[in-house]
Amino acid sequence: DSGVTQTPKHLITATGQRVTLRCSPRSGDLSVYWYQQSLDQGLQFLIQYYNGEERAKGNILERFSAQQFPDLHSELNLSSLELGDSALYFCASSVDLATYEQYFGPGTRLTVT
Amino acid sequence: GNSVTQMEGPVTLSEEAFLTINCTYTATGYPSLFWYVQYPGEGLQLLLKATKADDKGSNKGFEATYRKETTSFHLEKGSVQVSDSAVYFCALSDGTGNQFYFGTGTSLTVIP
Numbered sequence: 001d002s003g004v005t006q007t008p009k010h011l012i013t014a015t016g017q018r019v020t021l022r023c024s025p026r027s028g029d030l031s032v033y034w035y036q037q038s039l040d041q042g043l044q045f046l047i048q049y050y051n052g053e054e055r056a057k058g059n060i061l062e063r064f065s066a067q068q069f070p071d072l073h074s075e076l077n078l079s080s081l082e083l084g085d086s087a088l089y090f091c092a093s094s095v096d097l098a099t100y101e102q103y104f105g106p107g108t109r110l111t112v113t
Numbered sequence: 114g115n116s117v118t119q120m121e122g123p124v125t126l127s128e129e130a131f132l133t134i135n136c137t138y139t140a141t142g143y144p145s146l147f148w149y150v151q152y153p154g155e156g157l158q159l160l161l162k163a164t165k166a167d168d169k170g171s172n173k174g175f176e177a178t179y180r181k182e183t184t185s186f187h188l189e190k191g192s193v194q195v196s197d198s199a200v201y202f203c204a205l206s207d208g209t210g211n212q213f214y215f216g217t218g219t220s221l222t223v224i225p
């Protein structure tokens with residue numbers, strides 16, 4: 001158990017809908033990362049937050065957004081969903097920007113029908 | 114830019130065989146290098162890391178050496194077990210802690 005929690009575990013929704021994925025980092029970790037894992041694209045870095053502020057952006061679509069709240073939990077919002085958004089979404093956390101180990105949550109499996 | 118190229122799988126080995134999974138990288142600056150493992154149905158777990166050239170990371174019988182001259186970080190294990198069956202990801206941190214770059218993953222199956 002990494003100490004990172006993600007909810008929900010599974011999510012099934014229709015095209016065009018909007019969903020919110022939630023992540024609670026390990027106790028004491030200030031940095032949260034979001035990743036998308038799909039069969040054809042592998043593991044893609046989406047976005048990183050550090051202590052409430054956005055720090056880095058990867059291959060995140062404009063339809064996707066995220067935020068980190070004062071209690072350090074983070075939410076990833078996916079809107080106008082398409083079939084191709086079906087994937088595993090992982091959250092990871094680390095202590096700070098200078099600490100390089102990331103601890104991954106169990107993931108949220110999103111299925112768009 | 115930064116990137117990681119990883120040996121394609123899937124790899125199937127018999128128990129007690131020697132394992133090598135190749136990983137090479139392209140990076141500016143002084144990256145840190147990692148191997149992560151993903152067991153079926155789970156998230157990724159850090160397996161080992163190396164933060165500077167010539168460092169050797171090791172854990173659970175796995176080893177990898179950070180080779181700057183060949184820009185490589187190959188994963189090795191002398192004798193694999195069935196329980197090592199998983200997907201292995203090589204990764205690079207750009208040195209700022211802001212972004213990680215992952216390889217495509219190599220699926221390993223160990224048969225008894």
